[in-house]
Amino acid sequence: MKFTNFLQISILLLTLTFLNYFIVYQKCPAVTYDDKTVIHQLSKQNVNEKIFFITPTYSRPVQEAELTRLSHTLLLVSNLRWIIVEDSDQKTLLITQFLQRISKMKIFENFEYTHLNVETPKSFKTSRRDPNWLKPRGVWQRNEALRWLRENTTEKGIVYFGDDDNTYDLRLFEEMRNTKKVSVFPVGLVGGLMVEKPLIENGKVIGFNSIWKPKRKFPIDMSGFAINSQLIHDKHDAYFSPYVPRGYQETHLLTQLIHSINELEPKADSCTKILVWHTRTEMPKLKKI
């Protein structure tokens, strides 16, 4: 072997080393993983448990805005499938194009979505003048998501009902990931309280601080609990119902899944932290012109 050959091969290898270095760096030009970042923690946590984030949605002036800001939160969560269920007889172009665009903006590899639709029967629809609590909302849509999950997934995960107008701290998703059956956490700005929450003693739920219909078996807002998907598969008949009184959807579903509040798993530092808020967006005053 000649020295020139050796030199040529060495130069080639050195070039490869540097090229590789810069090509790879080009792929992540401005991304840092600080040791203390939540995102870094996410990647170290048990991200094998996928989160199935179920969002019923319906056409209204603020719809695109609501979904836009919610999508920015969800983009920052790893291993999540966003299940959007439209209240309409067909998938709208607005939501179809929105989801296609968002899914291309992924931060983590596995941002996935499922786009479903089912129309609330006419007799159950709220008219524009009705107060928004008069009739059940999102019942058919959340049920459609549960049906889809049972028929189309075997993957383990956590099921969460995340409406398009609420606000979610990124830490909430990590809190819910290791739910064995049903986990619970405080919800801000709901039921007339700054925070509605389970009361904890010795690490167990012993009651709730709810003042709105406190006699419900599970006086919890829809955004205050998460369910292990295994339970959804096991109790394959568990669904929401349009025939229960106002405020009883959560209790109706949970009583089909577990027997008592002893089975609830308190999260968010023994239910001391607020990581989800029941925010509501004003209907804008639009003039007819």
Add this chain to the structure above:
Amino acid sequence: MKFTNFLQISILLLTLTFLNYFIVYQKCPAVTYDDKTVIHQLSKQNVNEKIFFITPTYSRPVQEAELTRLSHTLLLVSNLRWIIVEDSDQKTLLITQFLQRISKMKIFENFEYTHLNVETPKSFKTSRRDPNWLKPRGVWQRNEALRWLRENTTEKGIVYFGDDDNTYDLRLFEEMRNTKKVSVFPVGLVGGLMVEKPLIENGKVIGFNSIWKPKRKFPIDMSGFAINSQLIHDKHDAYFSPYVPRGYQETHLLTQLIHSINELEPKADSCTKILVWHTRTEMPKLKKI
């Protein structure tokens, strides 16, 4: 040179190549940059122009929720400085801790923030029973941000007034980056319209579709324009004023910066796309217990 030496060096170089490859990949384990993603586009765009995102904020039940979801949007924008100005006589612990936490969750290298505070004088404060438009809001806070910018930055950039309750599409930030003087774009759900926007002819602004106080020289919402920071430095006396009639803050500032609407630069596909919405969050009904 012996053949064994050559072999040793070759093996060393190969090892270095692979080590380098894996070490670098370890640094960005779950981040992908699809060719079509907005984030990829961001990194290719002129990100040298920093965005100074000015947010006046005040203590209220929904404050933390509003700032939380806004922060998720801003985390996805490269080269941005978030200037939060509290309406209070001192920086609150809530916002101080919030900003410290958020700044550690950076996606891009340059997520920066500035935390300021200035209290609105008592005589200009809205009382709880007043309608929220009775007195000017955010005037002292936005002015404090402008003062800070002039005294503390020489870096070129774009100044944008982004309130904590509005909704921002990520594409908005790229639209505003190449503002030469003042750029304008449509705003959704404001002024009684689904979209309030500049009217464009041959690439120039020739008027506005506003129906609310359309006689203003610049009938634009606070979130409908962005300013090159050079102009802020050049016109060093330009400020908002608490003494102008309701709805005239924008016109008051802009008339100090430019002479006519001919100088406005239309963005968002000739002002055809809605990339910012004037969303408002309901005040939650809290019971006294």
